[in-house]
Amino acid sequence: MPVVQRLRVRYAKRGRLRFTSHRDISRAVERAVRRADVPVAFSAGFSPHPRISYVGAAAPTGVASEAEYLEISVTRRCDPDRLRAALDTSLPPGLDVLTVIEAAGGNLADRLECSAWELRLPQADSALAEAAVEGFNAAERVEVERLTKKGLRRFDAREAVLSLEVAEGTETTAGQGSSQPCVILRMVVRHATPAVRPDDVLTGLRLVAGFAPPVPPEVTRLAQGPLDVGTGEPADPFGPDRDITRGGEAEPVGGHVGGDL
């Protein structure tokens, strides 16, 4: 059956669901789409697959996110709001569907230029963190190494970091961890190849100033999108779709979910 509509979905992975891998999420979404009776299109061929594509680089296993993106192709027109509610109900709590919008064309992946990240570092020393951030920002290059699927790679972690600062706040909120003092780092990082991930920046802080938090950080992707040069932050990647279709979040949700999406 032909594709009549493409829908763009922003979803979050929160709390203990941050331990899902990208593959775990794709299985969960496929099943949720079936339970919610979404008229998803299937690829042709020997082994048909639902046409759901994941846009941009997924937040790594163990990293929470407020801004992951996927696209669903459907064979019958769907109301974006109802689809949002139905998918959200069918997904486990912690995989939360935030926004659904009809695609107005263009390539969503091209709009995901940078990400804003937050790192909560329990039991870390804030003065040391301040000094390390200062050192990192002052450096021109910070070479780090990371074990990738292709082996150990060495690359610069500095250039892609558009901003890095120590933010206000002293408590952990992610997961169920009890409140305790912590240092919060906030950064905006340009998507590059190889990708510079928050843990690469942490490695950089250790190399630059010997800053090493005592326990693993709680990392959250706050946003991703095109770089707004005015604010230095990622802008809403759905902007162009919104301008054209004006669909999305505002309309009231219908009576029952599923069935007649």
Add this chain to the structure above:
Amino acid sequence: MPVESLFPRLEALLPRVQKPIQYVGGELNSTVKSWDETTVRWALMYPDAYEVGLPNQGVQILYEILNEMPETLAERTYAVWPDLEALMRTEGVPQFTVDAHRPVRAFDVFGLSFSTELGYTNMLTALDLAGIPLRAADRGEDDPIVLAGGHAAFNPEPIADFLDAAVLGDGEQIAIAITEVIREWKAEGSPGGRDELLMRLAESGGVYVPRFYDVDYHADGRIQRVAPNRSGVPWRVHKHTVMDLDEWPYPKKPLVPLAETVHERFSVEIFRGCTRGCRFCQAGMITRPVRERSITTIGDMVDAGVKASGFNEVGLLSLSSADHSEIGDIAKGLADRYEGTNTSLSLPSTRVDAFNIDLANEFSRNGRRSGLTFAPEGGSERMRKVINKMVTEEDLIRTVSTAYSQGWRQVKLYFMCGLPTEEDADVLGIADLARKVIKAGREATGSRDVRCTVSIGGFVPKPHTPFQWAAQASHEVVDHRLRALKDALRGDKEYGRAIGMRYHDGKPSIVEGLLSRGDRRVGEVIRAVWEDGGRFDGWSEHFSYQRWMDAAAKAGVDVDWYTTREREENEVLPWDHLDAGLDREWLWQDWQDAVSDVEVEDCRWTPCYDCGVCPTMGTEIQIGPTGKKLLPLTVV
């Protein structure tokens, strides 16, 4: 007393382990009940990794049934991988359930389902991590009752020292009965402590409490007798049989994991039991009689299960699924119902006959037509007579010809090596059979694009089967025969390249054999292996044959005596006091028939041959046809 969640402490460890999602819980259709509002609490364990344990039907069924009971709570726990085990030990985090992350030691019952003996070392890890003493004799009033079930529990003697109790057979009704005994005992203020509770369970005759039985040995090591050591304890403990599967339509709400697991499908048992009478098959012997689930209940369960899970594959499970009296209508009904929905159907464990090709065609209507699997089990006609696998070479060739001509390109054949009376020629017969399969396939298709894979497992004699007296083949013999087979296939210019061979070496089978037919003296070996670091013995990357042999030597246990020694008719076997319903004389007669190549028919369609199960257990064969059909689902 409130029991706190261990999750905050566990969460701090999760970024440092592989596949952390498996420890997080929160599966779709999982249940978390209030601790304080329940009075009897079960921790259920499948003693293997989450990815293997989660799909297990037995655990899912008991989990759902127990949680449906008022004032009863059931949570699940699985074996943690060595990376997390190490962190849990350094950080002092005990064995936890994945549902509410409660400590296993806080529960009333710690129930373990053993599909295989190779989970025994994982049980010891879980007990130890939970802070529960390994030996049942060392446990106190605050420790749970450690209870084993599953097929391996039909001979729990090797782990008797670690168990408080064991249950044989279908778990549904006995789990409820045990819950009520515990509830009553707790309501009375737990009179007489642990000992009285175990006594109440033992008195019923349906729960085996090893400590209430003493084992005496002859000077030569054979068992002299197994006898109760106090009054009120029955001489024999009987298995449990659920008679009407339509009354027990579980699982209703299948657990849907976030983590990847070995079976990603909704499975429905279409019947229990099998009377084909394959002599090597413990499952077929201990689950008698055949009890079918009706076509309408199967249809309802599939409909509800697919809706509740979102799975895109349905598995119709049983020991020989094509034997259901209405399998044709079930297959057609489901294929019609799911036409065009990208929902595929699978039918594991099918026999070799042409009818199954029609079924397979029906089942593949909505999906791919890639490979078919059959299990002739024996490589020669004589061997198949010995094991009572009544498949002729003619049957097999005719079946695979049909399969190839109807578009299937790959046939997989299962065999065993090391069967009683087996000689080199019987195993080399596998190569002949595979050649004939390819030849037939090429003739049927006019193409050389057909393949056959032979998959060979080592035979392990099991308790409660006619082969329980048999000598297991040594691993040297098995390896020699597998090598000869491999050489024969490799040297074949005409057909060799179209035939694949999959096998394991014979050593793990020896350890499995030791654990299968072992007695209480084997417990020391298990413990020594575990202390030496033995974990996940079902995983080749973790299994160490040498570790088992060293531990056996240390414990003074002669592995050959337990494995490669043939038993006499009158030898007391370690499981003789545990009653699977099978008449011992019939088993012996069937063993004698086996070595004289005498076959026995299936009692579903031929007269009763007195295996003993139905009269002993008060059961009977329950099969259709009902004559009903599956209605297509209409959109409301």
